[in-house]
Amino acid sequence: DTGVSQDPRHKITKRGQNVTFRCDPISEHNRLYWYRQTLGQGPEFLTYFQNEAQLEKSRLLSDRFSAERPKGSFSTLEIQRTEQGDSAMYLCASSVAGSRSYNEQFFGPGTRLTVL
Amino acid sequence: KNEVEQSPQNLTAQEGEFITINCSYSVGISALHWLQQHPGGGIVSLFMLSSGKKKHGRLIATINIQEKHSSLHITASHPRDSAVYICAVRFNTDKLIFGTGTRLQVFP
Numbered sequence: 091d092t093g094v095s096q097d098p099r100h101k102i103t104k105r106g107q108n109v110t111f112r113c114d115p116i117s118e119h120n121r122l123y124w125y126r127q128t129l130g131q132g133p134e135f136l137t138y139f140q141n142e143a144q145l146e147k148s149r150l151l152s153d154r155f156s157a158e159r160p161k162g163s164f165s166t167l168e169i170q171r172t173e174q175g176d177s178a179m180y181l182c183a184s185s186v187a188g189s190r191s192y193n194e195q196f197f198g199p200g201t202r203l204t205v206l
Numbered sequence: 207k208n209e210v211e212q213s214p215q216n217l218t219a220q221e222g223e224f225i226t227i228n229c230s231y232s233v234g235i236s237a238l239h240w241l242q243q244h245p246g247g248g249i250v251s252l253f254m255l256s257s258g259k260k261k262h263g264r265l266i267a268t269i270n271i272q273e274k275h276s277s278l279h280i281t282a283s284h285p286r287d288s289a290v291y292i293c294a295v296r297f298n299t300d301k302l303i304f305g306t307g308t309r310l311q312v313f314p
Contacts, residue, residue, distance in 0.1 A: 121300065127247075132210075132292050132304030146299060179247050185300075193300060195239070197249040 094198035096182050102204045103172055110168045111201045115184030122165050123195060124157055125181040126150065133181055139165060140187055172205045179203075212293050212305035219312045225280040227308045229293030232274070239302065240267050240278045241292040249292070252278070283312045 125133035141162035159165040183195040209232045240252040253267040269276040294302040
């Protein structure tokens with residue numbers, strides 16, 4: 091397994107368009123997280139899944155954002171009617187949830203979105 | 207409000223210098239992570255701590271739970287250590303709350 095992968099790595103779109111990003115976690119990892127990072131800032135939590143279930147969503151995740159993990163493996167993050175403020179790096183991470191509470195997260199390379 | 211603060215924001219060093227980056231947080235945590243981010247965005251996990259001290263090569267991470275403070279040390283720094291170092295914590299859920307990062311530049 092080569093780790094967490096994300097596709098595409100870069101996306102340039104015009105304001106108002108819809109975009110979809112994909113994340114493939116490490117194969118045995120049942121937890122998957124989405125974060126957003128704007129220039130010069132640390133990442134911010136968006137949402138996370140355990141298997142297919144979306145367990146938590148940030149208030150940052152407006153109704154234009156939707157995330158799915160339909161079969162408990164890969165996940166998609168869709169942004170509808172993109173705005174210039176959505177320009178950021180979108181990071182995906184995965185981990186194994188077990189009996190221990192200290193679950194290390196492994197990050198993908200990110201998808202850099204630019205909204206013109 | 208959960209908060210994670212890092213210092214300094216920017217750090218410049220000469221090759222060979224000992225580096226310390228600090229992280230403090232506001233309430234009790236279940237774990238603290240130190241992460242490294244290179245230009246282009248990829249994030250690599252360096253350490254995950256819940257107590258004490260961990261060492262990996264030239265990197266050392268410590269945490270003081272009572273003082274709600276952690277430090278990342280780099281011994282014998284090298285230009286390839288130049289990156290952004292990010293502290294992140296887990297409170298009562300599994301999501302990470304990140305600091306804003308410390309940008310380190312090591313010059314030869």
